[in-house]
Every structure is written in structure tokens, then in C-alpha cells.
Amino acid sequence: MTTLEEAKRLDAADELAGFRDRFVPITDPGVVAYLDGNSLGRPLRATAERLQELVADQWGARLIRSWEERWLELPERIGDELGRVALGAAPGQTIVADSTSVCLYKTLRAAAALRPGRDEIVTDSANFPTDRFLVESVAAELGHTVRWIEGGDVHPDDVAAVTGPRTAAVVLSHVDYRSAAIADLAGITRLVHDRGALTVWDLCHSVGSIPVELDANGADFAVGCTYKFLNAGPGAPAFLYVNSRHHAEFGQPITGWMGAADTFGMAEHYVPAPGIRRALSGTPPVLGMVGVQEGVALLAEAGIDRVRAKAVALGRWVLALADAWLVPLGFTVASPREDARRGGHVTLRHPDAERLSRVLIEHGVLIDFRRPDGIRVGLSPLTTGFTEVRAAVDRIRELAA
Ligand SMILES: Cc1ncc(COP(=O)(O)O)c(C=O)c1O
Ligand SMILES: Nc1c(O)cccc1C(=O)C[C@H](N)C(=O)O
Numbered sequence: 001m002t003t004l005e006e007a008k009r010l011d012a013a014d015e016l017a018g019f020r021d022r023f024v025p026i027t028d029p030g031v032v033a034y035l036d037g038n039s040l041g042r043p044l045r046a047t048a049e050r051l052q053e054l055v056a057d058q059w060g061a062r063l064i065r066s067w068e069e070r071w072l073e074l075p076e077r078i079g080d081e082l083g084r085v086a087l088g089a090a091p092g093q094t095i096v097a098d099s100t101s102v103c104l105y106k107t108l109r110a111a112a113a114l115r116p117g118r119d120e121i122v123t124d125s126a127n128f129p130t131d132r133f134l135v136e137s138v139a140a141e142l143g144h145t146v147r148w149i150e151g152g153d154v155h156p157d158d159v160a161a162v163t164g165p166r167t168a169a170v171v172l173s174h175v176d177y178r179s180a181a182i183a184d185l186a187g188i189t190r191l192v193h194d195r196g197a198l199t200v201w202d203l204c205h206s207v208g209s210i211p212v213e214l215d216a217n218g219a220d221f222a223v224g225c226t227y228k229f230l231n232a233g234p235g236a237p238a239f240l241y242v243n244s245r246h247h248a249e250f251g252q253p254i255t256g257w258m259g260a261a262d263t264f265g266m267a268e269h270y271v272p273a274p275g276i277r278r279a280l281s282g283t284p285p286v287l288g289m290v291g292v293q294e295g296v297a298l299l300a301e302a303g304i305d306r307v308r309a310k311a312v313a314l315g316r317w318v319l320a321l322a323d324a325w326l327v328p329l330g331f332t333v334a335s336p337r338e339d340a341r342r343g344g345h346v347t348l349r350h351p352d353a354e355r356l357s358r359v360l361i362e363h364g365v366l367i368d369f370r371r372p373d374g375i376r377v378g379l380s381p382l383t384t385g386f387t388e389v390r391a392a393v394d395r396i397r398e399l400a401a
Helices: 004-012 017-022 046-061 065-071 074-087 099-111 129-142 156-162 185-194 275-281 286-302 304-329 353-362 386-400
Strands: 095-099 120-124 145-149 166-175 197-203 221-224 236-240 345-349 368-370 375-378
Touching: 004 304, 004 386, 017 065, 017 286, 017 375, 046 065, 074 095, 074 236, 074 286, 095 129, 095 275, 099 129, 099 166, 099 197, 099 221, 099 236, 120 156, 129 145, 129 166, 145 156, 156 166, 156 185, 166 185, 185 197, 185 345, 236 275, 286 304, 304 345, 304 386, 353 368, 353 386, 375 386
Parallel strands: 120 145, 120 166, 166 197, 197 221
Antiparallel strands: 095 236, 221 236, 345 375, 368 375
């Protein structure tokens, strides 16, 4: 059923519908649908308020004293909360810092160093560019070889085929940025450990969208961004997770003073801080962390399980509309149809996707084009509505006909 009544019924039954009011309204009357929250989540009203407060009360009034009073502890404090709410991570293992790219570099270098004598790093040829580029540059830096899994939608068997006694680390995305295919984090982690290697998971497209269980699955390292489903804002800092069993030996390559044991001791040489704090390098981005804090707080209120349930329902809705309206026009579905294997977006393929994406954006349907022929429909359960999605797919039908 694809009727407007059905869309309204789904919106009326949506337990998370009220959360939409917690976001800054879209004032541009030309926007029909915002389906790009998996690239840049919408801003929270609370973030705007908290930023003003911070500038006035903490930065403006307390000046440099705010570092000691509250700012220095934020990377760990927000990291712990993020770990609790979204990552299945006990406190002391997650920290907010840097960009995903930098966090990936740090964790991959650390992982490789924990496996001396092994000289191969595994990743997937369809992985996000930053992941592939960093795997290549870390491999070049260390004299390692990259072993590629071809083509995305990575299964444990694909990992088994390229890992062995020479594998140091395996770098994979939990949710594929193009197809939304969910990798078997538990099964792959187990397999990689059986081969004596370590895992680095990129959680950019899963954090805040699907529950992740890092501790329960024995994950080694993970990284992710906060500006997608956590709505933390453009360029908001990323996070990294290091399982506590690696803390004693965990050494990361950007040995700045903020990750040192005694930051203000101005020591002659670097001695890493105990625990996850050693993952830090430079001064934490306090303004950007406000958005992370608010995004995580909102997610805690909504609950990751309810968020996931709505993401699944939105995904099914896109598939139903696409099957009825777009498949007859030459579109194909590039995302898994099985709910359990599909993350928080649906990618539709069309031979003319690049031009069509431009036209759609001009007509207020804000989707993403992803090479070579994908139109990516991002579904953010805290802001996306069923009627909104229907209007968007209707517009795609109209413009593609
Ligand atoms: C899978 C994945 N990894 C990494 C990134 C980005 O990394 P950064 O935060 O360094 O821009 C993105 C999106 O930008 C992504 O989708
Ligand atoms: N991080 C981005 C940016 O700085 C500019 C534009 C887009 C992005 C994105 O997040 C892209 C996104 N990771 C993707 O999956 O395509």
C-alpha cells in the first residue's frame, strides 16, 4: 500500500514523531524532503541554545578557568555516554576526538603495532575512500601489503579468504556507505581473532542508527563520526573506541600533550596517559563537542532500539514505494531487502542517476548521488517522516518518468 492515507497512518503510529520538534525547523519552503541526514544530520534546537550559553557563561565569563572546571574531561565524559547509549561499550573505552580519518589512522597504526611480525592489512575495495586511502598510506608507512576484499557487501567468507598468519589488522565499515549492507560484526571479529589479527570497525553509518555491541563482540578498535545520525553538526569531532584489554599496550602515533600522562607537567618526554585518554592528541574541540553531547542525550531519550525499529520501518516504506513506482521506470534496489541486513538508508540505482540527482535537489528532494549510479535515500528516524518520504519518492517518479 502506497497511499497518502497509509503514509499518514504510519506517521500517526510513529512513537518517535514528537522528536522532530526538537530540531531546528527547515525554513526553506523549497525543501520537500531532507533525505541526507546520513551525511549531515539536522541541527537540534538544544545545540543552538547550549552553544550560546557556552560562549556567554563558560567561555565569556569563566574564560580559561573553564578548562579545569569542565572542558578537559568532556572527551571522556561524552565518550562514555556515547559508548553506553549507542555502542555497547563500558565506560573508559570511548573518547571523542579529531575526525574519523584521524581516529582511523591512530587506531590502525596502533593495531598494526600490536601485531609485530605480521605485514598485511585487509580492507574492502568498496570501502569509503578515507578508509581505503588510510589503509594504503599506513601500509606504505610500515612496509605492509594491502589485501583487498573485492566489491563490498563483505561476508565472513570473504574475510576468511584473505586473512592468515600474515594479517595484522582488518579494517571494515559496519554499514556500507553505498548499499547500506550491514556486515556481520560479531562473526567477522571472531574470525579475525581466530587468525590472530585485530579488527578496526568504521561505524560512521551505524552509530546512532543501529545498535552496536562492541564489548559483547570483543571488538578491538572502532571509529565513527557524530555529524550523521547523532546530529552533532558539520565537522563535529569523531570518536574512537579501544577495548580495555588493549589499553596497556595501546600506542597511537600522534603523541600530543593532551594524551600525555601529565598534560600540564610540561614533561621533557611523552609518557602516555593511562587508559583511553592516551588516544587524544591536541586540544579538544569544545564547541563541536556541544553538538555531540546534545545528539547523544537525545538518542538516550529516544532509545537506540526504537530508533532502529523506525529505521527498519522507513526502509520498508521506501522499498514498497520504489517497487510500486520506480522499478517500472528502470530503477533497481541496491540495498539489501532483508531488514536485518539493511542499515539506515536505501540506495536506488538508475542509469541516469547523476543527472536525476541534480534535478531532484533543484526540486527540493535532498538526496545524495553516489557513484556510479546510486541515489541514496538517507533515513534519520528522529527527523524523517513517512509522508515526507512518500512525497520524495513521488517527486522522483515524476522527474524520472
Ligand atoms: C564510512 C565513512 N568513514 C569515514 C567518513 C568521514 O570521515 P571524516 O569524519 O574524517 O570526514 C565517512 C563520511 O564522511 C564515512 O561515511
Ligand atoms: N563528511 C562529509 C563532508 O565533510 C562533506 C560532505 C559529505 C560528507 C559525508 O559525510 C559523506 C558521507 N560520509 C557519505 O557516506 O557519503
